Amino acid sequence: MTAFTNPNVKDNSHLLDRETSKLIMAKNDRYLQTSEQPRIIVQTVNRVNHLTPKKLSKYKHTVFIVVGSKDQKRNVQIYTSKDLHGGFTADIRGSIIRAQSDRLRSNNRQKFNQGLRFVFRACATTIDQQYQYSLDKYDLSAEERAQITHPHRLALPIALALVVVLGGLALFFKNNLHSKNK
Template sequence: MLNTKIALFAALVGIFLTLTGFASPNIKDNSNLLERETSKLILAKNDRYFQTSEQPRIIVKTVNQVDHLTPAKLNKYKRTVFIVVGTKNKKRNVQIYSSKDLHSAFSADVRTNIIRSQSDKLRSNNKKKFNEGLRFVFRACATTIDQRYQYSLDKYDLSSDERAQLSHPHRLALPIALALALVISGLVYFFKNNLNIKR
């Protein structure tokens, strides 16, 4: 009788953990930032990956710090991408890390473009808005993995329009270049006029 009760209790705990996603090694939400929709996306895409021969993974972690976000023992992982969210005193820092075998797919430019494309949402203190940005980041990582292993794209991947956002993320480069051009033109004009006056 006691053994039956213990087994029933263990089964209920197992079902609870599975349904809430806490049992998944792909989600470590220490800061309690992830919405249910975000957790479902992470679990569903990783379940699909589990059915492939390569079995890549995307692990999403939230931690209560904004510095030193590199996952422990990253060099020991294979076919794994980490999306790490650091949060402290309303500050947020989102970083993407990959195992060595995925470095070519997740170059510094690729990682920067993914995060920069959602920078406004990822900095937001609004949980819903933040999760929208995080889901985009996750889907962008999934799309990159799917392209790397030549998997067919599915409903969890970015659309062609969304992929175009990554090619042309919000950048300050153009405004800065224009401002520099104006400053240089102004200086050239100023020095030309001063030289003419002195003559």
């Protein structure tokens, strides 16, 4: 990968593997065939703060996935040009990253790249939905989209909390009913 350059991949921290780079190039090549020509740029930098891309306001139809890396710490952020803010609200960007937080924090290069590919594909799916492009093999499946909108990690604690609340209410009403009958 050292001899290879692409304007959509800026891997200054040498974190991306070949499969991730191929995915980025393939999807962006497909976008070049559309009238809007959106782009998803993946950039790695050697810092974990101040990740906002330079001249972000000058871009159109562009999503930046910026990976900051320094001393075993990683920070992944998604930035968009103003015209894509409707599809990429702060909640959506946060949900995409949270869905893969374990992998994105991993020091294992393979796991990290799996998480980054998921983030990239989630961004591509959001762009495809916003511009009403047909979904392709690079987009997320319905199950993967559900991971973003309904994270499984929250399902169990919410269910347990509901059981505790309903159990508490049942006991309260049962005790209250018994005390009135006496």
